[in-house]
Amino acid sequence: MRIATWNVNSVRARTARIVDWLERSDVDVLAMQEIKCKTEQFPYAAFEAAGYEVQAHGFSQWNGVAIASRLPMTEVERDFQGQPGYANTGDPVVEARAMAATVEGVRLWSLYVPNGRDLAHAHYGYKLEWLRVLADHLDTWGGRPLALMGDFNIAPLDTDVWDIGAFDGSTHVSKPERAAFDALLQAGLVDVVRDRAPGYTYWDYKAGRWNKNEGMRIDFVLGTPELAELVTHASIDRDQRQGDAPSDHVPVVVDLDLETELDDDRPMIF
DNA sequence: ATGGTAGGTAGCCTA
Numbered sequence: 001m002r003i004a005t006w007n008v009n010s011v012r013a014r015t016a017r018i019v020d021w022l023e024r025s026d027v028d029v030l031a032m033q034e035i036k037c038k039t040e041q042f043p044y045a046a047f048e049a050a051g052y053e054v055q056a057h058g059f060s061q062w063n064g065v066a067i068a069s070r071l072p073m074t075e076v077e078r079d080f081q082g083q084p085g086y087a088n089t090g091d092p093v094v095e096a097r098a099m100a101a102t103v104e105g106v107r108l109w110s111l112y113v114p115n116g117r118d119l120a121h122a123h124y125g126y127k128l129e130w131l132r133v134l135a136d137h138l139d140t141w142g143g144r145p146l147a148l149m150g151d152f153n154i155a156p157l158d159t160d161v162w163d164i165g166a167f168d169g170s171t172h173v174s175k176p177e178r179a180a181f182d183a184l185l186q187a188g189l190v191d192v193v194r195d196r197a198p199g200y201t202y203w204d205y206k207a208g209r210w211n212k213n214e215g216m217r218i219d220f221v222l223g224t225p226e227l228a229e230l231v232t233h234a235s236i237d238r239d240q241r242q243g244d245a246p247s248d249h250v251p252v253v254v255d256l257d258l259e260t261e262l263d264d265d266r267p268m269i270f
Numbered sequence: 271a272t273g274g275t276a277g278g279t280a281g282c283c284t285a
Contacts, residue, residue: 009285010277034285036277061278062285115285153285204285205275248276248285 001071001104001256003029005149005221006240007112007202007249010036011066014245015043019050021240027253028071029103031110031149035064039096042066059096065110065150066099073101082133086114086126097130104258106227111150116171124171127153131180138187145227145256148189151202151219151249154181160200160217162209172218189222193252196234202249203241210241221254230256 004027008018011032022030035042035058042056051070057078058064067073077100085092097112111134114127134148154177158164167173185191200215209215223231233255240250 013277034277062283117284206285207271207274209274245276 001028001106001258002026002253003031003103003106003108003147003149003221003256004251004253005031005033005110005151005219006251007033007151007219007247009034009247009249011064012037012041012043014247015046017240017243017245019046019052021237021251022047022052022068023050025237025251025253027251029067029069029101029108030251031108032066032068033064033097033110033112033151035066036061037064055099055101057096057099059093062095063112064096065112067101067108067110069101069103071103073103075102075107076100080109080134081137084126084129084133086123098134105144106230106256106258107144107146109146109148109150111148111152113151113153115153116177119169119171119174127171128176128180131177131183135180135183135187138184138189142188142224143226145224145230147192147221147223147227147254148184149221149252152181153218154178155216155218156181157217162200162212162214162216172216184222189224190228191220192223192228192231192254193221193234193236196231197236197252199236199238201236201252205248219249219252221252227256230258230260232257 052068056066116127117123201219203210203215
């Protein structure tokens with residue numbers, strides 16, 4: 001089974017690009033972030049015509065996550081337990097930043113971690129709290145192959161940005177953010193892509209970042225040990241940053257071998 | 271060069 005995560009930065013602005021990529025890339029399940037539309041505005045028909053069922057979780061023109069799959073999805077869940085909200089004006093609202101589905105016995109989360117905006121901004125505290133609660137509830141998900149897939153808006157290593165010197169006082173690289181990311185690893189999750197595929201996953205639209213290859217590695221697939229042992233291959237599709245109207249993020253792809261595990265339980269026949 | 275581009279929306283906000 002081939003799974004992928006992609007911050008598409010508006011699913012309506014590049015529906016054809018996404019669906020064409022899904023078909024060409026032979027991807028079974030795609031976790032999307034920043035769909036930037038309400039649940040009912042998702043372009044379901046284009047995905048269904050290509051053989052993909054979509055479960056979406058949108059709210060307004062911002063945020064929004066979805067999962068497209070050509071294999072059956074079960075246990076579809078929106079938001080995680082205790083997910084903090086954000087108070088733009090008035091009372092905090094739980095934003096559409098997390099959803100999950102089970103495919104072929106694999107639990108997959110599509111996550112869009114809050115940006116943080118600025119170290120002094122309330123959004124930064126919201127980001128840290130959001131990650132803290134996420135990590136706190138990880139233990140209740142144990143026991144089966146599970147992956148957190150998405151835009152974490154954190155560059156865990158200095159080498160995950162083009163010039164760490166340009167990030168002094170910036171979000172995405174601060175110690176508390178990196179500690180929040182590390183807490184997920186401490187909880188037992190494994191970055192199943194880093195050792196298999198180097199490079200950035202995001203290049204800002206501004207300042208010619210793509211042309212100068214000034215990117216950031218902020219999109220990840222973190223798996224439980226049960227999932228990690230199924231991984232056979234991973235890649236980052238840089239080509240999707242090129243061409244007409246690309247997202248500022250590119251897809252991260254992971255291949256799982258679901259047969260090997262089954263073989264262990266299969267009776268031996270001589 | 272302390273900048274710049276893109277999406278949703280119809281004012282600016284978000285990234």
